[in-house]
Amino acid sequence: xxxxxxxxxxxxxxxxxxxxxxxxxxxxxxxxxxxxxxxxxxxxxxxxxxxxxxxxxxxxxxxxxxxxxxxxxxxxxxxxxxxxxxxxxxxxxxxxxxxxxxxxxxxxxxxxxxxxxxxxxxxxxxxx
Numbered sequence: 001x002x003x004x005x006x007x008x009x010x011x012x013x014x015x016x017x018x019x020x021x022x023x024x025x026x027x028x029x030x031x032x033x034x035x036x037x038x039x040x041x042x043x044x045x046x047x048x049x050x051x052x053x054x055x056x057x058x059x060x061x062x063x064x065x066x067x068x069x070x071x072x073x074x075x076x077x078x079x080x081x082x083x084x085x086x087x088x089x090x091x092x093x094x095x096x097x098x099x100x101x102x103x104x105x106x107x108x109x110x111x112x113x114x115x116x117x118x119x120x121x122x123x124x125x126x127x128x
Contacts, residue, residue, distance in 0.1 A: 002026055002027055002028040003027055003028065003048040003049065003121060004027070004028045004029075004030060004045060004046075004047040004048050004049075005022055005027045005028070005029055005030070005047055005048065005049050005050070005051060005117065006029075006030045006031075006032060006038065006041050006042060006045065006047035006049070006050045006051070007019060007022075007029060007030070007031050007032070007051045008032045008034075008035065008037075008038030008041075008050060008051065008052045008053060008056065008061065008064065009031075009032075009033075009051070009053045009056075009082070010033050010034060010053060010055075010056050010057055011053070012033075014105070015031055015033070017110065018051065018082075018110065018113065019031060021110040021113075021114065022114070022117075025114055027117075030045050030047060033057075034056050034057040034058040034059065035056040035057070035058045035059025035060055035061065035063060035064045036058040036059050037058070038050075038052070038056070038059075038064055039059065039064050039067055039068070042064075042068060042074055042077065043071075043073075043074065046073075046074075046077070047077060048077070048078075048121070049077065049078050049079070049080065049117060049120060049121065050068070050077060050078070050079045050080070051080050051082050051113075051117075052064060052065060052079050052080070052081050052082065052083075052099070053081075053082055053083055054081060054083040054085050054090070054094070055083065055084065055085065061081065061083065061094075062093065062094070062097065065079055065081075065094065065097050065098065065099060066097060068098075069097060069098045075098075078100045078120045079098065079099045079100060080099065080100055080101045080102075080103060080116060080117065080120065081094045081099045081101070081102045081103065082103045082105060082108075082113065083102070083103075083104065083105060084104065084105050084106065085104075086104040086106075086107075100120045101116050101119070101120065103116060
């Protein structure tokens with residue numbers, strides 16, 4: 001059974017590029033364009049992992065993460081933040097709130113994003 005990954009990202013081009021790469025790798029991909037739709041998709045679809053942008057319309061990624069971690073039925077779903085917010089305070093906040101990883105969009109290739117996802121799924125070490 002393919003693992004389901006929810007991409008919560010308002011940038012259509014980036015969302016489609018990541019979707020295509022994940023689908024090619026054998027993952028089932030669900031997309032949401034804003035925080036509210038993303039949180040609803042998490043509740044309805046129960047993905048195996050969420051790729052979460054932080055700067056989103058309707059509800060920001062920190063709020064989505066907070067609501068997920070406070071809901072016992074969602075709190076075990078791993079979240080990888082994928083954001084342009086690269087300040088240490090944002091990274092620390094995201095990880096402290098329970099994200100498994102924090103990737104700055106400009107610093108990672110699609111292949112590296114896949115590696116990080118697989119590290120979460122398969123508890124692999126990440127090559128730095």
